[in-house]
Amino acid sequence: MYYYYFFGLCFKSSFEFPGIASHNFNESIQNPVNVFIGTTPDKLVNPPKVEKPFSSYNESELLYTFPDIANYYISNGNEICIEPFSENLNEVLQLFYSSALAAILIQRNLIPIHASGVKINKDKIILLSAPSRVGKSTTAIFLEELGYPIFSDDTVLLEIINGKCFATSSYPILRLWENSFEKSENYELNDGFPLRPGLSKFGFYFNEKFTFEKMEVAAFVFLNNRSDSLNTQPLSAFDLISNLVNNIYTQQWMEGMNKLSLQFLLVTSISQKVPGYTANRPKDQTTFKEFSALIEKEIIVKYKTNCE
Amino acid sequence: MNNIIWLASYPKSGNTWFRSFLAALKASDSFLDINNLNSDGLFSGKDKFESVLEIDSDLLYFDEIQKYQSLVWNHISSKAEQKQFVKIHDSFNFVSFDIKKSLIPEEATYKAVYIVRNPFDVVSSLANHIGSTVEFSATFLNRSDAYFGEPFNKRKGGNQFYQHLGTWNEHVKSWLIHPSFPVLFIRYEDMKMNSFITFKNALEFIELSYSDDQIKQALDMTSFEKLRKQEEDNGFKEKSSKAKYFFNKGEINYGESLLSEVQIESIKSVNEEMMRHFGYWQ
Numbered sequence: 344m345y346y347y348y349f350f351g352l353c354f355k356s357s358f359e360f361p362g363i364a365s366h367n368f369n370e371s372i373q374n375p376v377n378v379f380i381g382t383t384p385d386k387l388v389n390p391p392k393v394e395k396p397f398s399s400y401n402e403s404e405l406l407y408t409f410p411d412i413a414n415y416y417i418s419n420g421n422e423i424c425i426e427p428f429s430e431n432l433n434e435v436l437q438l439f440y441s442s443a444l445a446a447i448l449i450q451r452n453l454i455p456i457h458a459s460g461v462k463i464n465k466d467k468i469i470l471l472s473a474p475s476r477v478g479k480s481t482t483a484i485f486l487e488e489l490g491y492p493i494f495s496d497d498t499v500l501l502e503i504i505n506g507k508c509f510a511t512s513s514y515p516i517l518r519l520w521e522n523s524f525e526k527s528e529n530y531e532l533n534d535g536f537p538l539r540p541g542l543s544k545f546g547f548y549f550n551e552k553f554t555f556e557k558m559e560v561a562a563f564v565f566l567n568n569r570s571d572s573l574n575t576q577p578l579s580a581f582d583l584i585s586n587l588v589n590n591i592y593t594q595q596w597m598e599g600m601n602k603l604s605l606q607f608l609l610v611t612s613i614s615q616k617v618p619g620y621t622a623n624r625p626k627d628q629t630t631f632k633e634f635s636a637l638i639e640k641e642i643i644v645k646y647k648t649n650c651e
Numbered sequence: 652m653n654n655i656i657w658l659a660s661y662p663k664s665g666n667t668w669f670r671s672f673l674a675a676l677k678a679s680d681s682f683l684d685i686n687n688l689n690s691d692g693l694f695s696g697k698d699k700f701e702s703v704l705e706i707d708s709d710l711l712y713f714d715e716i717q718k719y720q721s722l723v724w725n726h727i728s729s730k731a732e733q734k735q736f737v738k739i740h741d742s743f744n745f746v747s748f749d750i751k752k753s754l755i756p757e758e759a760t761y762k763a764v765y766i767v768r769n770p771f772d773v774v775s776s777l778a779n780h781i782g783s784t785v786e787f788s789a790t791f792l793n794r795s796d797a798y799f800g801e802p803f804n805k806r807k808g809g810n811q812f813y814q815h816l817g818t819w820n821e822h823v824k825s826w827l828i829h830p831s832f833p834v835l836f837i838r839y840e841d842m843k844m845n846s847f848i849t850f851k852n853a854l855e856f857i858e859l860s861y862s863d864d865q866i867k868q869a870l871d872m873t874s875f876e877k878l879r880k881q882e883e884d885n886g887f888k889e890k891s892s893k894a895k896y897f898f899n900k901g902e903i904n905y906g907e908s909l910l911s912e913v914q915i916e917s918i919k920s921v922n923e924e925m926m927r928h929f930g931y932w933q
Contacts, residue, residue: 396722398705407705410715437710475707476697476808522807543806544709569888595702 346372348555349444350455350500351511354378354423361432362536363515364550376421376447378439383414383426393599402601405446409438417443420450433546434539440514445593448500449600454609455592456501458563459483460494460510463643468494468510468558471622471638472590473566478624478631481523482566485635488528491643493517494554498592501560501609508560508617515553516546526631561646563619564638565590570623573634575641583619584610618646653832654731655724656857657694657755657763659739661822662799663776664768665839666738667889667897671878672850673736675869676861683872685881686888692727694739694755695800695812699723709808716812717746721756728759734857740799741814743825753829760832764853768839769931770819770922771906771915779900782893789914792819793921820922823929838929840903846870875901 345356346366356378359365387406391399398407405417413435414426423443427435448455458472459479471479471486480496487493495512502509517530521543524530535545565578565586578586587610591597597606620642624634660666674688692699697708700716703723708716727735744754770792778788791797795818800811816822826834835856841849851866861869871877879898882890890897907915919926926932 395703395705396719396726409706438706441707441710442705475701475709476810520806520808538710539712541712542710544808569886571886593705595705 344368346375347514349514350448350453350498351555351557352376352447352451358432360436362546362548362550364553374421376423378423378425381424381426383416383424388418392601400446400596400599403450405442405450405596407438407442413438415439415443417446417450420447423447431540433536437538440516442593444513445498446596449593449596449602452602452605453500453502454602454606455498455513456587457497457590457592458499458510459496460499460512460558460560461486461491462494462554462558463491463561463647466559467561469562469564469638469643469646470499470510470560471564471566472586473568474590477566477568478634479566480517480519481631482622482635482638484517484519484524484527484530485631486638489635489639491639492552493549494558501613502557503609503612503616504557506616508613509557510560511557512554515549517549518544518546520544523631560613560617561650562642563587563613563617564642565619565621567621567623568626570625573624573630573637575620575622575637578619578621580614583614583617586619586621587613652729653759653761654728654733655735655737655756655759656761657739658690658736658766659743659763659826659834660766661768661773661816661819662740663773663780665766665842666740668842668873668875668878668901669764669766669853670736670738671873672869673859675872676854676859676865678872681868681872683877683881685878686885691735691737693811694720694724694737695741695814697810697812699727700812703727708812709806713813714746714748717748717754720754720812721759724756725759728756734761736857740816742817742822743829744815755830757831760830762832762857763826763830763834764857765823765826765834765836766839766842767823767836767925767929769904769906770918770926771910771931772839772903773819773906774914774918775906775909776899779895780891780893780897782891785909786914789910789918793917794818795821818921819918820925823925827925827928836929843901843903 345359346368347354347363353372353375355375387399387404389401392401403419407415412429416424429435445455458470460468460470461483462468471482473479483493496517498513499510530547535547538544538546597603622638624630658666658669670688670690675683700723701708703726746752746754774788774792778785797816799814801809801813837849837853882896882898887897
């Protein structure tokens, strides 16, 4: 058996995950998620609440098909069965990372958000949140060049603990388009792997830099790429709630998995505790360096000046 | 089951104006927010695709995307409780792996409205939209391999899939000869010069019932001047980053004067058949 930590939860796997550092078995591990290769059921045990071409789900089960690649059955917050059709394990695991993990979280009443994070000091992070393709990962790697290490890429788990908002990193993989890392100093083609053969989107493992512990969220920065100029704006609590809701990861599952009230409680609670901003840029790749520098100057430095 | 009505056109031919008009008809408070047109999506947009399939489309190959697009729109059509008006700029084409299977799912389709515009005016509007010279866009209209969105062999994380356009002539003709469902062709010039009757006929075709006063009010709300004013005041999220304004001129019969004799002849030679068919041949 192989043991891994994703989103702070322990996963006990019957197979080895390529590129991810495994952990030794520890007697203190409680209620791990079992991951195994097997035959997925043809349909859900309980009636589906939502049925789509590739997926069906209810509060405790998700059945997903990625044609010609694999089927995935995620149930009761503690089991992931994968039935692979492709021999390329990296290909098979893409949906594990992007969907199966999120389903496990939601089944356990935990809410992931679409955000990359960077550390701004030894115990705090800022989260860069936006829908896909707005530039979360690219902004994060340019902030990393300015001295803010990557905390998480694409998704984090959010929780309120003792009145403070904490995030847990997802897993030690950064995903970047080739045209994004070509402009960076820290990432090269030879260090990454194509997410599927022939695709120009690559994964980069960052096991050595990965942080397993929860870190406190200093600010939410919602990225926008439809502006005519580079600028940042503070958000009201109301707008912060609406931005958070729009960036709940797999937001469309919340209703079908009966988690809308849980989502409401989390985002309203966060809005009282953490400041939010929008960071706006034109849709032009050449602005990322300036964009990251602006986020540093207008949000990170100001936060540090006020709080430290 | 067949609940989709395609709002089709070569780019920069009046599609957004028509969608704005439909949104204005539905607006209850006599105010149209151009950044909230509430239309039912874009055929080649990634958002609907990913929402229905629950997958990151950036993980998919070109032939998988083509194969799954029909699944997506069949699903949306089957779940819809009313007709869905979906924008499309793709030529009426066939999937790469089956020359008999159309990219656009005909089983999900009720009808289509195709908006056609004088190609000389399209050249000028397109140049503004993509931030190019008139010379470049004049050549673009003559290219069989012209496309919008991401090139299928060099993707880099855009919001729209590859959309084959072809030459202006090929685009118009593809929608004229291939669809098995009813298609109403309307000319941008008629939308402009004979607005009321042109829009009224279009509404009858798509079986939307509105009074003459409601149609006139919607036309007033979507006059070029009002759409442009809103864009100047609040911006427009559909504007490309390379254009100063999306609602650029909105005029008719002005593009030819911006072109050289050589460019005019080149466009005419490539696009003659459909220019003649739709009354643009002089």
